[in-house]
Amino acid sequence: MEREFMEFDVVIVGAGPAGLSAACRLKQKAAEAGKEISVCVVEKGSEVxxxxxxxxxxEPRALNELFPDWKELGAPLNTPVKRDDIYVLTSADKSTRVPDLFVPKTMHNHGNYIISLGNFCRWLAQQAENLGVEIYPGFAAQEALIDENGSVYGILTGDLGVDREGNPKEGYYTPGMELRAKYTLFAEGCRGHIGxxxxxxxxxxxxxxxxxxGIGLKEIWDIDPAKHEQGLVVHTAGWPLDITASENTGGSFLYHLENNQVVVGLIVDLSYSNPHLSPFDEFQRYKHHPVVAQYLEGGKRVAYGARAIAKGGLNSLPKMVFNGGALIGCDLGTLNFAKIKGSHTAMKSGMLAADAVADALFAGSEGGDQLTGYVDGFKASWLYDELFSSRNFGPAIHKFGPLLGGGFNWVDQNIFSGKIPFTLHDTKPDYACLKLAADAPKISYPKPDGKLSFDKLSSVFLSNTNHEEEQPCHLMLTDPSIPLSKNLPMYDEPAQRYCPAGVYEIVTQEDGEKKFQINAQNCVHCKTCDIKDPAQNINWVAPEGTGGPNYPNM
Known part of the structure; x- marks a missing residue:
């Protein structure tokens, strides 16, 4: 069908730290050169x-480069880190604090800030708009536009007002629009569906x-002022996950923000092997450990959410460019897992891509070519150096477990400064790591107490998640028979447990037959199902714009 279109020099998909930093940098470069670059950012969320x-x-390194005057501009970096506490949790009630001497350098946070990344992105969006960037929240990019020569020339936004069968709803239908560009940057975040x-x-x-x-689960709590220590950073490894073995690994965080709030979360590596494991339930019981409960008891949980993170680092980076565009941020996979940080690296990747795009446009390019300047700039940047020095962190944990792997990383970082003369590789994809259900021990999770631990549905309620119900399901099964014919007998259908929002259920019907039910309305857009399904049978695509969670300050 013939669609309406708009044309820009650059279209950016995703208003996260990478996309917004790229947009700001493009406009800054244009102003410095006395030229015009038209920039459009589309964002599937209801707001930035x-x-x-x-x-x-x-870590403010990239921000210092992008906006050296960020303090005067009111960037919401209000809580400097004052202290790092790192614990190894050896059981449900025992722990050992790690002396600073034995903490890898990458885990030291002096000079960093505890922030709400959502609020930071809202601030970045304000800076971008002040520079002349057009930002369109509530519009989901559905597919890349690719010409007959194999060059990307923009994106198509999703149709609005379509019923479950894909038919236009009378009086509500609005066809998607083509946003055409000389260059398109994809900044959709981890496991972006177009990426x-x-x-x-x-x-x-x-x-x-x-x-x-990994899947990161997070809550925000209002806590007793007497228990609050603004600027305190707490990380743990071990219980409730593995500490000596490498089969079910991860770690946790608890950060003291301003206003007597803390954020608490658990990251579970999606390479875990036990199909009976539920990341959500591991997170709930983790909060009962004395190291964590001492802060939360008597407090009130006010927000919940979950999101996958790409943590393969340098070894797992795909090629960054293709004709007409590039991948940036977590769509590319620039998170530095050794630091458990990806915002500054995402920002820098966006800035490097913007530099390359601006240089190409100033040289008279009409687009459609490869941004080799982005690749060259990346290899010459501190971003490459940082990812190179951390390249062994993830493979070491996966191969040797948290204790031995952590010891290896201490040597690599503190003695060799990340330049140990060999590289570890981890080539087994996460979805291929599950054992058969019959070969793995079942896990008995305690019932939530409603004080420190909670159920999935009340948690999803706090995420403010909503989707227009009369729309095609955005969780697409390549073969609808696989959940019951293969995943259930082999793995006790792990989608029931790896989803942190209760989207997938095995329901026994009145006639005794089992049904695989998808509650797409609950989806918090974490992408875990797309990553962990052992049959790689679930394809997550963007629902109608504005659908999904509405996080106020996560």
Whole structure:
């Protein structure tokens, strides 16, 4: 069908730290050169920040470069880190504090800030708009526009007002629009659905290790002022996950923000092997450990959310560019897992891509070519150096477990400064790591007490998640028979447990037959199902714009 279109020099998909930093940098470069660059950012959330979720301890290195006067501009970096506490949790009630001497340098947070990344992105969006960037929240990019020569020339936004069968709803239908561009930057975050398509179409990951992921679950709590220590950063490893083995690993965080609030979260590596494991329930019982409960008891939980993170690092980076565009931020996979930080690296990748785009446009390019300047700039940047020095962190944990892997990383970081003369590789994808259900021990999770631990549905309620019900399901099964015919007998259908929002259920009907039910309305857009399904049968695509969580300050 003939669609309306708009034309820009640059279209950016995603208003996270990478996309917004790229937009700001493009406009800054244009102003410096006395030229015009038209820039459009599309964001599937109802507003900028609505889908942003991160810890987050923020390193301001990239921000210092992008806006040296960020303090005068009112950037919401209000809580400097004052102290780092790192614990190894050896059981449900025992722990050992790690002396500073034995903490890898990458885990030291002096000079960093505890922030709400959602609020930071809202501030970045204000700076971008002040510079002349057009930002369109509530519009989901549905697919890349690719011409007959294999060049990307923009994106198509999703149709609005379509019923479950894909038919236009009378009086509500609005067809998607083509947003055409000389260059398109994809900043969708971890496991971006168009980024995934582009990686496959252009074979961008042919020389990379398998990408690796974790699921991060997070809550915000109002706590007793007497227990609050603004600027305190607490990290733990071990219980309720593995500490000596490498099969079910992860770690946790608890950060003291301003206003007597703390954020608490658990990251579970999606390479876990036990199909009976539920990341959500591990998180709930984790909060009962004395190290954590001492802060939360008597407090009130006010927000909940979950999001996958791409943590493969340098070894897992796909090719960054293709004709007409590039991947940036977590769509590319720039998070530095050794630091448990990805915002500053995402910002820098966006800025490097913007530099390359601006240089190409100033040289008279009409687009459609490869941004080799982005690749060259990346290899010459501190971002490459940082990811190179941390390249062994994830593979060491996966191969040797948290204790031995952590020891290896201490040596690598504190003695060799990340330049140990060999590189570990981890080539097994996360979805291929599950054992058969019959070969793995079942896990008995305690019932939530409603004080420190809670159920999934009340948690999803706090995420303010909503989708227009009369629309096609955005969780698409390549083969609808697989959940019951293969995943249930082999793995006790792990989607029931790895989803942190109760989207997937095995329901026994009145006639005794089982049904695989998808409650798409609950989806918090974490992408875990797309990553962890052992049959790789679930394809997450963007629902109608504005659908999903509405995080106020995650």
């Amino acid at each position: 920040g609505a889908h942003i979720l991160s810890g987050a301890v923020f 995934k398509q582009l990686i496959k179409k252009f074979n961008l990951d042919s020389e990379a290790d398998a990408q690796h992921y």
